[in-house]
Amino acid sequence: xxxxALPLTGPADPRSLQRQLARAGRQRKLRAFALTLPLLxxxxxxxxxxxxxxLKRAAExxxxxxALPRTVAALDGWSREGTPPEAAFAAMAADLxxxxxxxxxxxxxxxxxxxxxxxxxxxxxxxxxMPLPAGSNARTELLALxxxxxEAKYWQAIAxxxxxxxxxxxxxxxxxxxxxNGHIERMAPEQRAFGGILLRxxxxxxxxxxxxxxxxxxxxxxxxxxxxxxxxxxxxLVLVPFWTSILVRMAAWIVLLQxxxxxxxxxxxxxxxxxxxxxxxxxxxxLVSMTHILLPFxxxxxxxxxxxxxxxxxxxxxxxxxxPLAAFFRVYVPQTYPGIGAGGLLVFILAIGYYVTPALLGxxxxxxxxxxxxxxxxxxxxxxxxxxxxxxxxxxxLVLYAVxxxxxxxxxxxx
Numbered sequence: 556x557x558x559x560a561l562p563l564t565g566p567a568d569p570r571s572l573q574r575q576l577a578r579a580g581r582q583r584k585l586r587a588f589a590l591t592l593p594l595l596x597x598x599x600x601x602x603x604x605x606x607x608x609x610l611k612r613a614a615e616x617x618x619x620x621x622a623l624p625r626t627v628a629a630l631d632g633w634s635r636e637g638t639p640p641e642a643a644f645a646a647m648a649a650d651l652x653x654x655x656x657x658x659x660x661x662x663x664x665x666x667x668x669x670x671x672x673x674x675x676x677x678x679x680x681x682x683x684x685m686p687l688p689a690g691s692n693a694r695t696e697l698l699a700l701x702x703x704x705x706e707a708k709y710w711q712a713i714a715x716x717x718x719x720x721x722x723x724x725x726x727x728x729x730x731x732x733x734x735x736n737g738h739i740e741r742m743a744p745e746q747r748a749f750g751g752i753l754l755r756x757x758x759x760x761x762x763x764x765x766x767x768x769x770x771x772x773x774x775x776x777x778x779x780x781x782x783x784x785x786x787x788x789x790x791x792l793v794l795v796p797f798w799t800s801i802l803v804r805m806a807a808w809i810v811l812l813q814x815x816x817x818x819x820x821x822x823x824x825x826x827x828x829x830x831x832x833x834x835x836x837x838x839x840x841x842l843v844s845m846t847h848i849l850l851p852f853x854x855x856x857x858x859x860x861x862x863x864x865x866x867x868x869x870x871x872x873x874x875x876x877x878x879p880l881a882a883f884f885r886v887y888v889p890q891t892y893p894g895i896g897a898g899g900l901l902v903f904i905l906a907i908g909y910y911v912t913p914a915l916l917g918x919x920x921x922x923x924x925x926x927x928x929x930x931x932x933x934x935x936x937x938x939x940x941x942x943x944x945x946x947x948x949x950x951x952x953l954v955l956y957a958v959x960x961x962x963x964x965x966x967x968x969x970x
Contacts, residue, residue, distance in 0.1 A: 606949065613942035616721035618666035619713060622659055623650040627717035630710065635735050639710045644694040647704075651678075652686035669937060670723070671712040677703050711735040724943035749927075753947065756923040759841065759913075760906035766846045767853040767902050768895065775857035775894075779864075790858075793851050801848070805915045808844045809835065812916075840916035848912065849905055853898040860894030893963065900959045904952050924948060 620627060625646035633639050654660050660682040667674035680701055687696045697704045715733060716723070726732055726739065730747040734740055741747075774793070778786045796804065811817050812834035819831040834840055864887065872882035910925035924944055931941035 609942045609945050609949070612938055613724050613946045614720050614722065615939065616666075616716055616723070617719055618662045619716040620719045622654060622663040623647065623713060623717070625650050626713060630714040630717065633710070633714060635707070635711050635714055637707060638705060639707075641694055643710065644697050644704070647681075648685065648687050648693040648697065651682050654682065654685075657682075665936065666716065667709070667712050669940070670716055671708055673703070674709055674712060677701055677709060708735075724939040725946065727940065728943040728947045749924075749944070749947075752922075752924055752927060753951075755920075756907050757951075759838070759845070759921070759923060760903050760909075762842055763845045763849060763906045764853075764899050764903045766842065767850050768899060770846070771850055771853035771857055771898065772891075772895075775854045775861055778854075778858050779861035780866075786858075793854050796848055796851055801911055804848060805844065805912065808840065808847070808916060812840050812843065835916060836918045838917065838921050841913050841921050844912050844916050845906060845909060849902045852901045852905060856898040856901065857891065857894040860891050860897075864890045896959055896963060900955060904955060907951060908948060 623646075626643060629643040629646040630639055633643065651660070654663075660679060664675040664678040664682075667678060681697065681704075684700050687693060703709060715735065715737065723733060727742075728749050730742050730750045731739055732742050778789060778793075781789070809816075813819075814831040814833070814835075816834075818834060819828070822828045822832070834843070868886050868890070869879075869882045872886045873879055877885070907923070908925055909923055910929055913921050913923050914926055914929075924947070928941050928944045928948075931937045931944070
């Protein structure tokens with residue numbers, strides 16, 4: 556074979572090489588996206604869609620608009636003072652007579668009763684008398700059925716809630732309301748409830764977080780000083796609450812904390828008390844049980860951070876003249892701030908959403924916001940108010956997470 560028959564080789568084309576690298580990079584990204592796509596779909600269906608539905612239901616107000624369309628239209632030009640026009644009474648009678656089912660009347664009555672107490676019985680009694688006799692005067696007949704139809708407050712409630720979207724639930728969750736003319740104002744002192752409940756929720760959650768930190772920090776530090784085998788063995792004991800049903804844990808704490816329980820018997824045997832302490836159905840029982848349940852969520856982040864801190868730093872500080880205690884607080888503790896922040900945020904966010912523990916072990920003044928969400932959902936069947944309170948909890952969680960991210964970014968920039 557002659558030399559001219561051999562293939563000629565030369566340096567690769569830089570542009571061709573760049574295109575090949577770019578194509579390979581796109582393929583890697585597509586493969587990575589394909590692998591994470593099932594997880595993204597799962598999160599969309601189980602997390603984002605329910606949250607969107609919650610926020611939508613917190614502002615949705617379909618009951619009055621669906622049940623009383625003619626009445627809402629008749630009240631459109633009403634000044635909301637005095638008795639409404641004759642057309643409003645006729646529209647009310649026609650709308651109530653046109654309701655297809657008693658459940659529709661019940662939904663309307665519940666919605667109006669939440670805006671104006673007493674409206675439930677007024678609507679249901681009038682609905683039972685429908686339809687009115689042909690050719691009768693609607694105003695006269697309604698007033699004969701119930702004189703409360705002459706009171707402007709019930710018509711104002713209908714006019715105010717005639718729109719399909721309302722801020723009333725969200726306003727009520729922060730102790731605000733709209734007056735008859737739609738202006739936002741604070742509720743009367745005797746009607747304000749959720750501000751105090753939210754403050755109580757934050758107080759209990761903060762105390763539980765501090766207790767978990769006080770108990771979990773020394774334990775996590777001790778675990779980080781042990782060998783891997785010893786630490787893994789003891790970590791199993793830390794994780795026992797994860798593997799135990801929450802109802803079993805509650806039952807165990809009831810046995811331990813009741814007046815004739817093991818705790819009171821032990822204190823009495825040590826002659827520390829003369830009569831049993833009240834440790835159940837109050838704030839003490841709630842704090843003890845919540846701290847026990849949430850303690851692993853504080854220990855795990857602390858342990859993971861402490862395990863990565865080199866022990867030589869403390870020894871170097873001591874060799875340079877620092878006392879062991881000063882070296883611990885000035886050299887070691889600052890390096891564990893990420894674990895403290897992560898554990899504290901995790902415990903606090905979990906604590907503000909607790910429901911079962913305060914409901915079983917706490918008293919009436921120890922119930923947190925989740926208890927009232929369940930109350931509005933299961934007892935009062937007021938989904939709008941339940942979703943508004945849930946949205947408030949969600950907003951508090953997002954604010955806490957944003958504050959934590961800002962603090963950690965500031966620490967990283969300073970570091």
